[in-house]
Amino acid sequence: MSSNCLRIAVVCSSNQNRSMEAHNFLAKKGFRVKSFGSGNHVKLPGQAADKPNIYDFNVSYDEIYTQNGLLHMLDRNRRIKEAPERFQDYHEKFDVIITCEERVYDQVVEDLELRKERTTTEDCVHILNLDIQDNQDEATIGAFIICDLVAMLAESDDLDNDIDEIVHEIEQKCQRMFLHTVVFY
Incomplete structure (x- = not known):
């Protein structure tokens, strides 16, 4: 399968750091590749740890950029x-969806299971999770992995037959574990 054929999605909570770093690497x-968040809102650090800046999805980066100090990431x-x-608002089909934390993995699986109840087609998607801490250094390491x-995929x-062996090889190489499931939706 060539890189132009494989349809990839990368998902983190807010579609700001981890999924965007991986999106950037893969696109280059x-x-x-497409990237998404799975939370209810986009959350960025605010004036205090318990006071994040909260935005709706689909608010442009330009608008967020002018209101926030995280210039490098937003740029x-x-x-x-x-x-x-x-x-959850996007309905394109993917071959592989990679999530960046277990909670997001659960949200993606749940959403696809709900979609299955509303459709007569059954497409297969491999969902993989690699836990990545939500900071710039870990986002970069995660993007490389x-x-x-x-x-390799x-x-x-x-x-379908090779993915388990490929995932095992990457796990050995990076010393991190992946979750993997297949969903028909």
């Missing part, structure tokens, strides 16, 4: 796409 390598994001997007994983001639 030529992969067909990167707005070069990739106009605004953060919520996974995700990029390596996707490159894209080389497979039979993704």
Whole structure:
């Protein structure tokens, strides 16, 4: 499978840091990638730990950028796409969905199970989770791991049969565990 054929989604909670860093890496390598958040709102650090800046999804990065001090991250994001997007509001089909924390993985699986109840088609998607701490250093490390994983998946001639072996190889290489499930929706 070539990098142009594999349809990839990367999902974190707010579609700001982890999913966008991986989106950036994968897009530069030529992969067909989209990124999303799965939370109810986009949350960014505020004046205090218990007072985050909260935005709706689809508020443009330009608008967030002018109101927030996280210039590097937001500047990167707005070069990739106009605004953060919520996974549950998007209905394109993907071959692989990679989440960046277990709670987000659960939300994605739950959403796809609900979609299955509302459709007559059954497409297969592999959902993988790599827990990535929500800071810039870990987002960069996670993006490298995700990029390596996707490159190996894209080389497979039979993704459904090869994915477990590929995931095991990446786990050994990076010393981090993945969750993996298949959903028909």
